[in-house]
Amino acid sequence: MRDQTYLQLSGELKHEILEKLSETIYSYKAYPDKEDFEAVATALIQKHPCLTQPGSSKGWNGWYDSLRWKMGNYRSKLRRAGCLEVSINGGKRRGLQPERNTKRPKRFEINFLPNFPDGEDEASMESKRKEMVEDMKKSRLNAALIARNMNSTFALRRKELIEKEPAVKNTVERWPALFTQSQILAEFSRISGKNLQTEFFQELDRFTPRFIDIFRAKGGDIGSKLKKILQQIENDRNRTFNAGRTAVLHGLPLLLGEDPSDFYKTCFVSIFFSDDSYLTGKLFFKQF
16 A cells, blocks of 8 residues: 555455445444435445545545445345345336335344344244233233243234334333333343343433433422422432432422332331430432
8 A cells, every 4th residue: 555556356255345334334224325325335435445445535435335235235135035124115116106204223223124033933922912902901920921921922013013003002001011020121232232220221321411400490380399398418428329310200200390209209208216215217219
């Protein structure tokens, strides 16, 4: 590269490079946007300067165009192979009237629309779904069965939700276990590979100072209620980090115009001591 000599690519070598790049891109994102292609093309010539394309304004313009074409070709191959994540968007470039907008995973959805597991088909997973529905009617649930069947029917559930977009009422009827606390957390992990509670509290803690500032600046009746919540933690001599978190969670429903009792339950607790004195305090219970 010191003498500005660039690699003369054969068609076969360029094909292999684009094929590998497309496969890697797809593992992160099935439908990359313009910025994604630009980032990959830039990284390619930075990592391998000999692949810089002389005559192009940025050195990677040709790679950018080739990557966009190759990704479309790669998705077509997957679609013909029956990959559900791209098959759902089939027909949109064959002159057919699309029935819905292009289904694309959000940034965090690593398991957007998985294929059915080996050895499973729609009928076998439907049987497991019905078994869970019956179990959810019992007073004592079989937690192990529900967890096992929810895992094995994940692909069927995603297919229904993405392709049919059912109403929430219908989803509750077909997948009642999905609306239990344990399965809400488990489903988030299945889709994103992350822990919902950990992610939620990390983001809550990051924005807690800003929320407290908003609570203090809020006026009117809602502002008065929010200030009372803040006074409880400001008057607490043993104030902990969790106190700010609790205040924000208690105040958010008020800020959004919702009934806090739907989110938080409160009660009074008394602690009695040996000298017949007692301490009364207010406890907050989160509802998830």
